[in-house]
Amino acid sequence: MNEHDFGDLARRDTERHLLAAVDESDNSKRAVMFLADFFSDSQNVFVTLLSIIPEPSEDFFPTETERRQWLTEKETAMRNTLAGYKEILLGAGFQDGRIATRLSIRPGTISIGDAILEEQEKLRCCIVVVGRRGITHSEEFIFGSTSSKILHQAKHCAVMVVE
Amino acid sequence: MVQPAETLPEAAVRELIAIHAGPKRVPARFKIITDTSDFFKVEYNDVVVLGGVPYWVHRCEKEGRFGIDDEPKYWVRRAIELTTGATKILKLVFHEQFETTVGEVTITCFRSPKKEARILDLVAGHRNFMHGHWVLDAAGNNVRILEFIHGPRFDDIVAGYGTDHYDYFHRYFPQVLDQYLELVLAIKFLHDHGEKHGDIRRDHILWDVDTKTNRWIDFDYNYQQGEALFGFDMQGLGNILIFVAGRGDVLVPDLYRNQREIFDTLWGEDLSIAYKNRVANLKKIYPYIPDSLNRALLHFSVGANIFYETTDQLLDDLARARADMVSLTGRQA
Numbered sequence: 394m395n396e397h398d399f400g401d402l403a404r405r406d407t408e409r410h411l412l413a414a415v416d417e418s419d420n421s422k423r424a425v426m427f428l429a430d431f432f433s434d435s436q437n438v439f440v441t442l443l444s445i446i447p448e449p450s451e452d453f454f455p456t457e458t459e460r461r462q463w464l465t466e467k468e469t470a471m472r473n474t475l476a477g478y479k480e481i482l483l484g485a486g487f488q489d490g491r492i493a494t495r496l497s498i499r500p501g502t503i504s505i506g507d508a509i510l511e512e513q514e515k516l517r518c519c520i521v522v523v524g525r526r527g528i529t530h531s532e533e534f535i536f537g538s539t540s541s542k543i544l545h546q547a548k549h550c551a552v553m554v555v556e
Numbered sequence: 557m558v559q560p561a562e563t564l565p566e567a568a569v570r571e572l573i574a575i576h577a578g579p580k581r582v583p584a585r586f587k588i589i590t591d592t593s594d595f596f597k598v599e600y601n602d603v604v605v606l607g608g609v610p611y612w613v614h615r616c617e618k619e620g621r622f623g624i625d626d627e628p629k630y631w632v633r634r635a636i637e638l639t640t641g642a643t644k645i646l647k648l649v650f651h652e653q654f655e656t657t658v659g660e661v662t663i664t665c666f667r668s669p670k671k672e673a674r675i676l677d678l679v680a681g682h683r684n685f686m687h688g689h690w691v692l693d694a695a696g697n698n699v700r701i702l703e704f705i706h707g708p709r710f711d712d713i714v715a716g717y718g719t720d721h722y723d724y725f726h727r728y729f730p731q732v733l734d735q736y737l738e739l740v741l742a743i744k745f746l747h748d749h750g751e752k753h754g755d756i757r758r759d760h761i762l763w764d765v766d767t768k769t770n771r772w773i774d775f776d777y778n779y780q781q782g783e784a785l786f787g788f789d790m791q792g793l794g795n796i797l798i799f800v801a802g803r804g805d806v807l808v809p810d811l812y813r814n815q816r817e818i819f820d821t822l823w824g825e826d827l828s829i830a831y832k833n834r835v836a837n838l839k840k841i842y843p844y845i846p847d848s849l850n851r852a853l854l855h856f857s858v859g860a861n862i863f864y865e866t867t868d869q870l871l872d873d874l875a876r877a878r879a880d881m882v883s884l885t886g887r888q889a
Contacts, residue, residue, distance in 0.1 A: 452666055504785055536782025
């Protein structure tokens with residue numbers, strides 16, 4: 394399913410649609426493994442594995458070519474990671490038709506948490522699943538916390554934070 | 557504005573220097589430079605031609621680093637614009653990536669000429685920022701040509717107000733708070749346009765004696781943000797708020813040496829989350845500080861559970877603090 398194709402939403406409204414927001418981190422992998430373990434027997438669960446790549450600012454690269462190269466490499470790595478996570482779900486017994494992967498490249502001026510919540514609203518998922526990085530108090534002060542933002546700002550859905 | 561790089565004949569440059577500095581000040585030898593790629597080669601008395609305009613280069617600018625001797629910034633040069641005689645600051649291209657640590661957190665920072673040029677365009681006409689324009693030199697380097705700001709640092713002025721904290725807080729702080737609020741509004745202007753300042757420190761605010769305003773300088777840093785897009789900027793604003801509310805930083809070692817009875821009342825949660833040798837819970841030191849102001853300070857303390865993510869949140873809280881300051885002191889500003 395591409396970014397603009399939501400043709401099957403009506404069907405999914407009657408299903409249990411989970412949105413697992415992931416990246417390349419260990420905590421994301423743990424979240425996917427938890428899903429695999431917990432929901433593999435549920436035949437009416439549909440999972441979208443979502444990854445957000447914030448587009449890096451031009452400020453971080455001497456040339457536009459280097460910026461584009463970084464983005465291409467990141468996109469390739471993330472597609473591989475998503476494919477790996479899909480394999481984990483398939484290996485646990487999920488049917489192929491019940492898993493979608495979705496990679497969204499967003500402007501760097503939107504936070505990852507906001508981007509995830511926008512996707513949840515578009516896809517009308519009933520549960521958002523994220524891993525928890527376990528950041529320190531000081532790190533949260535400087536960088537903020539994606540899982541905290543989702544916990545506090547998600548609407549019309551449940552939120553599952555996997556430790 | 558990008559203009560084609562062009563050079564000037566040496567005789568014309570000599571004549572311009574003589575007009576502005578007198579015939580005796582014309583250097584015997586100097587280089588005329590149009591490619592600034594190697595900024596170490598730009599020496600005192602050289603003339604850099606940017607967009608057809610000659611700049612007579614003088615000394616490097618320096619940056620104070622809290623007790624360490626001023627470090628020369630070789631890529632930042634004071635210069636005379638020879639067409640007008642005005643003093644300018646030339647910022648040559650220096651790409652730098654480094655890690656800085658705040659509150660035990662490592663942040664990756666980048667120095668970006670493009671970013672500063674973009675913001676110069678954005679803040680042209682905004683009274684609370686330095687002004688200038690940018691030009692690509694003969695090699696395509698983005699050189700920023702900044703208006704020189706006459707005046708002292710904001711923090712030096714604040715620290716000199718009053719005979720002691722009580723006197724400062726009751727006589728001067730209302731006006732300082734208004735100035736601080738204006739500076740936060742300026743940062744909000746950047747954030748509203750998707751830009752960060754990137755290096756918010758109290759020595760990056762100058763009091764412009766000509767326009768009678770505080771102005772943010774040096775916004776060529778960018779940093780790799782996390783979920784909170786402006787978190788690093790917000791912590792910088794918090795450090796400055798703690799400084800202005802305390803008429804300087806209240807340091808834990810000083811309390812230990814000089815005010816042991818206050819030191820004994822402090823807990824870890826009272827300290828600044830960014831700099832753990834500074835007190836953020838200033839009401840413990842100065843009990844007359846209104847609760848509303850102290851609550852804002854506590855958002856920058858180790859004990860905070862909720863942090864400011866936006867300037868709007870900070871401004872909302874400080875509006876209440878300002879009203880309480882008026883009640884306390886009877887001064888509007």
